[in-house]
Amino acid sequence: MEHKNIVATIYLKDGKAVKGLHDTDAGVDVLELAQMYNDSGIDKIICIDLSKEDEEHEKNILAIREINRTIDVKTCGGGNIKRLEDVKKFLYAGCIEVVLNGSKPETAELFEEAAKRFGQEKILVSINTLDFLFKNGKVLSSYVHELIVMNKELVLGLENLTDVPYILVQDEEDVEEIQKVLSSEKIRGIYGDFINNTDTDIMSLKATLSERGILMDNFEPKLKWSDLKTNSDGLIPCIVQDYKTNEVLMMAYMNEESFNTTIRLGKMTYYSRSRRELWIKGMTSGHTQYVKSLTADCDYDTLLAKVSQVGGIACHTGAPSCFFNEIVKKEYVERNPLKVFEDVYQVICDRKVNPKEGSYTNYLFDKGIDKILKKVGEEATEIVIAAKNPNNEEVVYETSDFLYHLMVLMVEKNVSWEDIVRELAQR
Numbered sequence: 202m203e204h205k206n207i208v209a210t211i212y213l214k215d216g217k218a219v220k221g222l223h224d225t226d227a228g229v230d231v232l233e234l235a236q237m238y239n240d241s242g243i244d245k246i247i248c249i250d251l252s253k254e255d256e257e258h259e260k261n262i263l264a265i266r267e268i269n270r271t272i273d274v275k276t277c278g279g280g281n282i283k284r285l286e287d288v289k290k291f292l293y294a295g296c297i298e299v300v301l302n303g304s305k306p307e308t309a310e311l312f313e314e315a316a317k318r319f320g321q322e323k324i325l326v327s328i329n330t331l332d333f334l335f336k337n338g339k340v341l342s343s344y345v346h347e348l349i350v351m352n353k354e355l356v357l358g359l360e361n362l363t364d365v366p367y368i369l370v371q372d373e374e375d376v377e378e379i380q381k382v383l384s385s386e387k388i389r390g391i392y393g394d395f396i397n398n399t400d401t402d403i404m405s406l407k408a409t410l411s412e413r414g415i416l417m418d419n420f421e422p423k424l425k426w427s428d429l430k431t432n433s434d435g436l437i438p439c440i441v442q443d444y445k446t447n448e449v450l451m452m453a454y455m456n457e458e459s460f461n462t463t464i465r466l467g468k469m470t471y472y473s474r475s476r477r478e479l480w481i482k483g484m485t486s487g488h489t490q491y492v493k494s495l496t497a498d499c500d501y502d503t504l505l506a507k508v509s510q511v512g513g514i515a516c517h518t519g520a521p522s523c524f525f526n527e528i529v530k531k532e533y534v535e536r537n538p539l540k541v542f543e544d545v546y547q548v549i550c551d552r553k554v555n556p557k558e559g560s561y562t563n564y565l566f567d568k569g570i571d572k573i574l575k576k577v578g579e580e581a582t583e584i585v586i587a588a589k590n591p592n593n594e595e596v597v598y599e600t601s602d603f604l605y606h607l608m609v610l611m612v613e614k615n616v617s618w619e620d621i622v623r624e625l626a627q628r
Contacts, residue, residue: 204418205383206244206390207407208368209397211235211268213261213280214251221394222251231264232271234399239272240491240509242403242467244418246272247300247349247392250280262290269295270619277325283307288315292323295623300325300349303333312337316344331355334362341365347389360387368392374401376409383415404467420464420492426457430502436472437504441515444493444507450515451523453480455504467492469508488512542618545605549612565609573613576606 211234212219218231238246248265252258258281265278278291279300288311291299299315301308303326316324326341327349328334334341341363348367350359359367369382371391382388395401407419431437436454443450453471455463459479462470466481469490473480483489490508497504516523535541552562565573580603587595611617 202416203389204244204416205388205410206368206418207242207396207403208245208247208390208392209238209243210247210249210392211238212249212251213264215257216260216264219251222249232267235268235272236509237399239274240467240489240511241399242407242419243274243396244390245275245277247277247279248296250278252281262294265291265296266294266620269623270617279325279327282311285311285314285318288319292319295620298323298325298346300327302326303328303348304330308333309337313340313344322346325349327351328355331358331362334359338362349392371395374406376406379406380410380413380415383410402466405465408465420467420495422464422495424497424501426460428501429460429497429504430500432502434474436474437502439469439471439504439506441469441490441506441508443510445509447507448522449524450490450508450510450521453482463492463495463506469506483511486512486514486517488514490515542604542608546608546612546618549608553612562609565606566613570613573606573610577603577610580606 211231212221213231216231218229218234235246246268248268250258250261250265252261261280265276269276275297276295277298277300278294278296279302282288282291282299282301282305284307288299288301299319301312301315301324308326312324312326321344324345325347326333326345329351342365345365348359348363348365350356350367350369353370356369364387366387366389368390369388370393371379371382372393372395374395379391382391396403404419407417411417411419411421429437436456437460438452439455440452441450442448454474455470456472459470459472462479462481469482469492471480471482472478481489489511490506491511492506492508494507495504496506510521513521515521516525535544549562552560553566556563556566565576580599583599584596584603587599611621
């Protein structure tokens with residue numbers, strides 16, 4: 202049985218997020234909004250491109266690409282899709298799925314062609330009337346993964362016309378109604394205005410629905426507080442790390458109430474020993490910590506939390522981390538592969554922005570894409586030749602050269618390691 206989805210929608214106008222299809226004023230930073238949805242418990246984000254001209258369309262596609270570089274939640278892209286090439290643009294921008302507009306005449310032919318080219322699991326269709334189903338109902342289940350139903354009045358007719366599951370519009374935060382809707386086997390999730398409201402406590406909603414028997418993708422702890430070993434004050438220390446960089450941010454204490462609140466809300470909640478009260482991180486500063494994982498150590502007396510830190514500030518002093526008072530330090534060579542790749546990539550990025558006289562990297566950028574591609578091809582061939590020899594040191598050397606030139610190409614084409622990792626993770 203699949204989890205039910207809580208789906209947010211981001212409407213894009215000129216590369217910024219706007220309130221809706223018809224309310225396109227006062228665009229906000231799209232990455233901040235996407236990150237907020239990502240951390241708050243949203244299961245999927247539908248990105249709708251509201252552009253009418255090609256120039257704005259490309260700007261919105263770029264914004265979607267940046268969203269997918271930044272967040273972990275899967276995204277679905279749609280809007281201004283007229284041909285197969287437009288479907289490909291959304292997928293190449295990192296979207297897991299693409300939604301086609303069922304009211305557009307070209308969709309009748311396009312959804313079948315797109316499913317055959319990219320796979321049925323990537324194709325969604327939005328409907329506001331039953332016309333699309335009347336015309337295509339017989340083949341829909343072969344080419345469409347999911348429907349997005351924009352009108353609740355369609356549900357009765359929909360049930361008789363197709364077996365394709367769907368996401369239903371739900372604009373009001375009515376828990377009784379939501380429970381009833383999500384109890385249907387054919388409904389995979391809900392989307393709507395109240396979900397797009399960043400003040401809505403999505404994790405709390407999901408916890409309530411779980412308690413009422415709806416299968417949600419939220420925290421279900423494998424350990425209870427009673428399984429842990431507290432100190433003499435009934436507390437457990439919790440070490441906090443950034444989930445992306447593994448940087449240690451802070452250490453604080455939890456009691457039973459803060460432990461259970463953390464799991465229910467998905468926000469790090471501690472017990473303040475000085476104030477003797479519960480303390481939801483970020484309630485006053487805005488620097489909330491959203492939980493990504495919570496783990497107990499071997500003795501069950503210390504917790505490790507990996508979090509998404511809002512604003513990049515964990516310490517009350519305004520520092521990114523509470524651990525900045527250096528005592529001793531020995532220089533060492535970084536050997537973490539992920540860190541080395543990212544460090545080299547960032548140096549190449551810096552060379553492109555801030556050219557350095559005599560730099561080989563700048564020489565490649567100055568010569569242009571053809572020269573870079575030529576070097577990538579040459580270095581790939583050198584790996585093949587080296588691999589035919591018994592000495593593996595040559596393979597190591599040539600592979601290092603290849604990876605460097607590959608990263609120059611990546612920077613030239615504005616492709617990041619996050620893009621590559623995301624694509625590999627989907628395979």
